[in-house]
Amino acid sequence: MAFKTIKRPKISIGERFYLKALLGGLVITMKHLVLSIIGKSRSKKELGGSGIGVTMQYPEYRWDKHLPEYYRGYPVLVKGEDGRERCVSCQLCEFICPARAITIKPGEVPADSQWNKVEKAPVEFEIDMLRCIYCGMCQEACPEQAIFMSQGYLLTPTDKKAGVHNKAKLYELGGTKQGLVNKWNAYK
Amino acid sequence: MSEETSKLPKDIAAAEGKVNVQINGTWYQFPRGMRIIDACKSVGVHVPTFCYHPKLAIAGSCRMCLVEQGMPPRLAPGQAPSYDAQGYQHIQWMPRPIIACANTVCENMGIKTNSPLAEEVRAGVLEFLLANHPLDCPICDQAGECKLQEFSNDYGKLKGRYTESKTKKGKNLSVGPNINLDQERCVLCGRCIRFMRDIAKDPVLSFSQRGTHNAVTIYPGRELDHPYSMNVVDLCPVGALTSKDFRFKMRVWFLKETKSIDVNCGTGTNITIWSREEQVYRLTPRQNDEVNSCWMPDEHRLNYRFINSPQRIPQPVIRTDINAPHRASTWEPSFSALAEAIKRVPADQIAIIASGRMTNEELYMTRLLAEQIGTKHVDIVSRVKESDGMLISADRNPNTTGAQVILGLENPGSQLEMIRDGVQRGKIKAILCLGEDLTSPEAGFKAQDFENLNYLFVMDHTASDTARAADLVLPGVSFAEKFGTMINVTGRIQRLNKAIEPIGYAKDDWTILQSITKALGSNSPAMNAVSSMDILSLIGQEYAALENINWGRVGDCGLQVLETGVTIPLIEQEKNPQG
Numbered sequence: 001m002a003f004k005t006i007k008r009p010k011i012s013i014g015e016r017f018y019l020k021a022l023l024g025g026l027v028i029t030m031k032h033l034v035l036s037i038i039g040k041s042r043s044k045k046e047l048g049g050s051g052i053g054v055t056m057q058y059p060e061y062r063w064d065k066h067l068p069e070y071y072r073g074y075p076v077l078v079k080g081e082d083g084r085e086r087c088v089s090c091q092l093c094e095f096i097c098p099a100r101a102i103t104i105k106p107g108e109v110p111a112d113s114q115w116n117k118v119e120k121a122p123v124e125f126e127i128d129m130l131r132c133i134y135c136g137m138c139q140e141a142c143p144e145q146a147i148f149m150s151q152g153y154l155l156t157p158t159d160k161k162a163g164v165h166n167k168a169k170l171y172e173l174g175g176t177k178q179g180l181v182n183k184w185n186a187y188k
Numbered sequence: 189m190s191e192e193t194s195k196l197p198k199d200i201a202a203a204e205g206k207v208n209v210q211i212n213g214t215w216y217q218f219p220r221g222m223r224i225i226d227a228c229k230s231v232g233v234h235v236p237t238f239c240y241h242p243k244l245a246i247a248g249s250c251r252m253c254l255v256e257q258g259m260p261p262r263l264a265p266g267q268a269p270s271y272d273a274q275g276y277q278h279i280q281w282m283p284r285p286i287i288a289c290a291n292t293v294c295e296n297m298g299i300k301t302n303s304p305l306a307e308e309v310r311a312g313v314l315e316f317l318l319a320n321h322p323l324d325c326p327i328c329d330q331a332g333e334c335k336l337q338e339f340s341n342d343y344g345k346l347k348g349r350y351t352e353s354k355t356k357k358g359k360n361l362s363v364g365p366n367i368n369l370d371q372e373r374c375v376l377c378g379r380c381i382r383f384m385r386d387i388a389k390d391p392v393l394s395f396s397q398r399g400t401h402n403a404v405t406i407y408p409g410r411e412l413d414h415p416y417s418m419n420v421v422d423l424c425p426v427g428a429l430t431s432k433d434f435r436f437k438m439r440v441w442f443l444k445e446t447k448s449i450d451v452n453c454g455t456g457t458n459i460t461i462w463s464r465e466e467q468v469y470r471l472t473p474r475q476n477d478e479v480n481s482c483w484m485p486d487e488h489r490l491n492y493r494f495i496n497s498p499q500r501i502p503q504p505v506i507r508t509d510i511n512a513p514h515r516a517s518t519w520e521p522s523f524s525a526l527a528e529a530i531k532r533v534p535a536d537q538i539a540i541i542a543s544g545r546m547t548n549e550e551l552y553m554t555r556l557l558a559e560q561i562g563t564k565h566v567d568i569v570s571r572v573k574e575s576d577g578m579l580i581s582a583d584r585n586p587n588t589t590g591a592q593v594i595l596g597l598e599n600p601g602s603q604l605e606m607i608r609d610g611v612q613r614g615k616i617k618a619i620l621c622l623g624e625d626l627t628s629p630e631a632g633f634k635a636q637d638f639e640n641l642n643y644l645f646v647m648d649h650t651a652s653d654t655a656r657a658a659d660l661v662l663p664g665v666s667f668a669e670k671f672g673t674m675i676n677v678t679g680r681i682q683r684l685n686k687a688i689e690p691i692g693y694a695k696d697d698w699t700i701l702q703s704i705t706k707a708l709g710s711n712s713p714a715m716n717a718v719s720s721m722d723i724l725s726l727i728g729q730e731y732a733a734l735e736n737i738n739w740g741r742v743g744d745c746g747l748q749v750l751e752t753g754v755t756i757p758l759i760e761q762e763k764n765p766q767g
Binding site: 094106143 | 359
């Protein structure tokens with residue numbers, strides 16, 4: 001059999017009792033303690049706080065400005081610059097959704113519509129936000145750049161029904177997104 | 189070495205009318221004249237195809253099935269062939285690939301489906317097919333069952349090199365009452381054209397234009413309105429021909445496939461039920477060379493909407509007083525109310541009108557019920573119309589043969605006249621109507637006939653005029669919600685499988701009949717049955733014609749149990765194309 005004998009590293013007494021790591025942690029705690037007492041903690045500058053303690057004073061102060069670009073808030077549907085609803089109800093997000101939060105009722109684009117060459121659009125598009133786990137797989141699966149994880153995280157439904165976002169609500173939350181690929185251009 | 193063992197493989201094979209063929213390095217024997225593609229398929233070697241279909245003429249137009257092929261080198265005059273240790277000649281591979289669908293196997297042939305050459309030509313063919321493909325998979329109904337999608341995933345290059353603009357053709361064209369055509373998605377395999385020409389005998393489709401503008405078109409002024417036109421949707425390997433009925437209803441990857449049979453006529457066309465979350469979305473034919481080949485009439489294909497219709501009866505409904513409105517009830521009180529009502533009427537004044545749309549198991553339970561009551565007035569409603577000369581049988585009941593065997597009816601429907609007469613003359617006071625609407629033209633009852641009755645019981649899945657007049661309605665299930673067997677006009681027993689759960693509080697028909705018979709005090713072994721498979725085994729013990737029948741023996745493609753002498757025209761035509 002192919003195996004290799006490796007030599008165990010030598011561990012000193014200090015390492016064996018985690019002395020170095022414990023002391024390192026204590027130093028950080030003490031640093032925050034001292035800064036807090038003299039009113040110069042990080043929260044003063046970065047989180048808009050009072051300078052005492054490092055906790056953000058939510059909801060008076062919010063994360064919004066501090067969110068990274070890749071933050072995954074609630075999913076929304078977007079319209080393109082041309083005002084077209086980008087979703088064509090291919091149902092790939094419904095398929096990939098691990099929490100089965102998405103329900104789509106596909107339908108046809110009316111013949112007299114400006115976008116009737118797209119042929120297909122959702123009649124209804126529901127995301128049950130009580131089921132959604134904010135994983136972002138829907139955005140990843142979408143072939144039409146129609147569903148995005150927004151930066152929004154403030155959801156306070158008062159009943160189960162209000163926890164389900166329908167198509168109108170999703171477009172309202174999503175709004176218009178600039179700079180997307182226009183697949184359904186004049187050459188299509 | 190004896191004479192036997194020194195024989196060459198080619199001689200051994202030739203004695204059985206076979207030839208030796210090497211496929212991907214392994215030697216096999218195939219019957220002489222077999223197509224290379226069928227040979228590969230029979231040993232589990234997959235060859236991608238678009239235009240090839242086992243039931244259609246060979247076109248060889250898609251070039252997708254290109255394989256590398258080799259033969260022994262041609263001998264010089266006077267040169268004797270040389271054989272290797274296993275007795276095969278050396279294979280000289282041809283530099284040019286051949287199509288597997290239009291060439292047949294021959295002795296000492298070599299086929300490679302996975303060689304660098306074969307892989308390269310397949311990728312090349314796909315690149316050409318995709319050059320003008322619109323790539324609108326997100327809005328294409330075929331996505332998920334599209335051969336072009338599958339093959340470009342398996343054999344394609346995944347990246348297009350074609351930078352010029354694509355050729356524009358017709359999109360979303362209506363070519364018939366049930367079919368939409370998208371010429372851009374078409375791979376020009378011509379399966380639809382060959383089906384309409386050779387099977388439907390209504391050649392309305394053809395190729396028009398040339399080169400990159402080549403497209404499937406419909407004859408000007410004509411429509412693709414043949415009664416079997418929707419089979420081209422199944423045949424189309426891509427999303428060029430799509431069904432209007434199924435258009436944008438559901439993506440196929442969500443749908444569950446259940447093998448079943450069509451219940452609209454006596455042929456018992458083998459079908460697949462496609463359902464999701466207790467909703468049936470479409471029916472498609474399933475290959476059975478003894479029953480329906482690969483086809484299905486449109487009329488039967490589209491007759492599935494009643495399954496999830498709002499007309500379905502969701503729970504038992506009872507009328508407690510004459511002229512009182514119906515009100516919802518529950519199962520147990522309904523059974524006891526029915527048993528009491530049956531006991532109040534003398535046995536010879538009770539008629540049971542069963543249905544040729546019931547399964548053998550339900551008919552068996554009907555027979556037990558009739559025996560328990562003691563009535564001889566048992567019949568089914570017969571539905572004989574004209575055959576269409578293809579797949580639709582003259583008998584529009586799917587299980588008349590079963591009713592003849594199980595209920596012992598020699599001439600189904602012949603007693604109905606007598607029962608109707610008995611009702612009008614007041615000799616029959618109670619009717620147990622199982623799965624039929626008596627006011628339909630086939631049954632011939634009139635609404636005022638029911639006024640002569642003391643008791644009318646209906647078991648059906650959908651509301652009807654008979655159900656509205658009934659004293660008690662118990663909701664049964666449709667064909668998609670039950671297990672069971674039926675015997676088609678040729679005497680072939682076939683299985684129905686359950687695709688969805690019963691709607692509302694409806695119950696499987698055979699369990700309803702079992703409960704009624706039990707409430708009347710029967711102690712037959714069928715009262716202990718827990719599934720329709722149990723009933724089928726009981727039928728196998730009782731009837732000589734169906735001896736030792738059971739669920740497993742029937743299988744997915746059915747089992748020929750009787751000789752009725754009836755044939756299916758389309759199958760006869762397929763077996764003897766000349767005759």
